[in-house]
Every structure is written in structure tokens, then in C-alpha cells.
Amino acid sequence: MGRHSCCVKQKLRKGLWSPEEDEKLFNYITRYGVGCWSSVPKLAGLQRCGKSCRLRWINYLRPDLKRGMFSQEEEDLIVSLHKVLGNRWAQIAAQLPGRTDNEIKNFWNSCLKKKLMKQGIDPATHQLISEVQLIKEEKCAENKSLEVPQLKGLIPAISSLRAHEPAFLMNDPYYEGGTLIEASRESADNNNYMIRPVFDSLPNFEFQSGLDLVSFNSNLLSNYHDPPRTMDQNHLEMSPHFEFSSMPSLTNFDHPGGTMSGSEFSNNFASRMSSLFFHEAKDQCSTNNSSSVGGNYTGFQMSSSVENAAFSWCSGENKLDCLFQYQVNGTSKCEELKPQGPWQEDQLHIGPVNSSSVDFGSFQLTSPSEDLTPPNFDIFQQM
């Protein structure tokens, strides 16, 4: 028992964070970026342990946090993910951009659990409580008869529980091995539930046309709603605009306690970008499944010297492609955007944010045209 080793050495503050502390931490991270958390309190002038600073940043100060109530889609997604992942909040949170594991955990414990209970669903097993009761009684009877405990009664229940397991979970080592897992894999395949995460898979994100997590989820969840709800793919409560707070983005990689690695930053960047793509992609998918380039302009402009430049995406062949359209000397051109191998610090930077744009970073073209020296294009969303 006791405080963390990082807290033992010094008399450190605990409890709620004051606005002054928040300001100090925010200013520090904004200026120097996320590096070595253990050195942050000292360098930021805080009487807190590094862990506490990290938590405060992740759960509260981070600029890309979504605030406010959970939407119905988010709620449904949490329930469906919990069904297959259990209390693995971090993994659930990874599928909900802008939400933290802590937030989801609290939401689950305070609201969703009760909601499910009201509907007669056991929140632990996601089965009807009467069925759970039955299984318990079955177990009791087996124990009473002093036989070696059998799981026969449980296996069909668990199999049905996992029948709708999203395919992307198949890559999870947690799900490897065992006949039960294989059964669920087959079941998932047979039910055409193949889907891949599109949230954090940039730059190699892929998805199956016509399917998204929300619509998939609505199928999965139909048994939770009485009467069963229908989900119209064209009706999405999630905002198509990826929102940031007014807080500035990180601008500097120089860090007194160490520098931020490209991968650290690109992870964050990828999450933000792919989240943006996802929301835009859903809208595009619902109206246009063609793979043509022309009609898929999303409204993202490129700040560069190139004329009439536009950043767009198109779907086709189970892939989501990032395209950069521009004009040089009056001739329209189109390039596929890809990072050149792993993100490098000199490839990726977050630029200053002004009142009219949110900056998402920069790309380089992989196959530059002969008549165009590829600049570093800054991508931003018009506000």
C-alpha cells in the first residue's frame, strides 16, 4: 500500500486539480509536447507525480477530447464492444474517438449497466437474466452431484454470445486458440460480419464498402432494444465535423525531458485523421459507393502554392484511398497520398492553428509528378 514510487520522494499534491495547475500542465504540454511524464511535474512547476499529470492530460486536458453526452450510436457501440471485449475499457475507448477509457468505464458503471438490467439483460454476460439464472442453476446442480464441473451447459451460451464477434477482434491475441474461438470465427465469417477498424489504422486503413461500425453495431444490438430499432445508414447523429476545442495544438517537438517521437505523434495524428475520415466516409458511403475520383471531394483544402488543390478520399476495392487533386498550369492532376514509410518527424508536423482552420498536419506525395516538386502540404479543415 502507499503512493507510487514517483510520489514517495516528494510531498506531492493529491485530489482535484486547480485551474492554475491545469493551466501549467496544459501550457507545458502545448509548448513541449508529450515526452517523459516523470519529468513533467518538475519542468511544469507542479507538485504532482508524473502519473497524475499523465492522467489529467489524457482524461481532461487533451484537446481532441469529445465532451458531453454519449450519443445513441456511441452507447450502442460501447454495449456491443463490451459484449465481446468485456471490461477492456482501453480497447473499447480505442474505437470511440475522443472518449477516454475512464469516461467509458464510468458511463458503463453509472448508466449502461442499469439500462441493461432494466431490460432484463445481465450486463456481465449480455444474456437475458433468466438464461443466466438457468446456467447458474445448472452449475449448482452439477456441483451438488459432486461430479467434475462440466462447462457443457456454458459453451453454447458463450458460443452464441460470440457469434457476432467482429472480425477485427480475430487479430487480437486474446482471441487466439481454442475450438470455441474457431467456432466463433466461422460464425462471424458465415454471417458476413467481416469488418476492419477504420479508426486507428491510418495510413493503411481498409474497410468493406457498405459496412461501417455503426450499421454493423445496429444489427448486433437489435436485441437490446424493445421494440427493435432500425438504423438508417443515412441518419447519423455523430457530427460530420471533427471538432477540437479552442485549445491550440502541439507545435514544438523540442522537449526538455526528451523529444517526442514521430510514432508518438503520428499515433495521435492518425487517430485524429482516421476519425475524421471515418465520419466523412460514412456519409460518402451512404450516398456513393463508386470508386470514381471526381465526386468525392470532402471539403478539405490544402494550403500550398498549388492551384485549386483539394484533399479527398474515395472508396473502392475494399480500400479507402486518400487523394490529392490539384491543378498545375490549368491541368487537373490527382495523386494518391501516402506517408513515405513510417512517419518521421520531418515529414509530419502540426502547424499553428488560427481561428478559421484546424490543422491536421502535413503529407508528402509518394509519386510526385514530373512537373511538380512535392511540397509538404498542410491539411486543415475549414471552420
Place this chain on the structure above:
DNA sequence: AAGCTCCCCAACCGCCATGGA
């Protein structure tokens, strides 16, 4: 108004994994 209870949620705690010395 005061006291009490409930419960939400921010923050803490302990454990574990990982990487470097």
C-alpha cells in the same frame, strides 16, 4: 434551512508489461 442519502465521476491505487542499464 438543515440533515441525510444517493450517485456521478475525477482521481487514485495496485498490478502488470516493457525497456534500458
Place this chain on the structure above:
DNA sequence: GTCCATGGCGGTTGGGGAGCT
């Protein structure tokens, strides 16, 4: 291989606001 620092995660706690008596 061992030790240590650090980060990440899930479970838990308790401060404080809301609602009730």
C-alpha cells in the same frame, strides 16, 4: 537474468452536487 523506472490498464474510492425528507 535481475533490477528499476516508466507507462498503461482496470478496479476502486471519496468528494461533492443533486435530490429528498
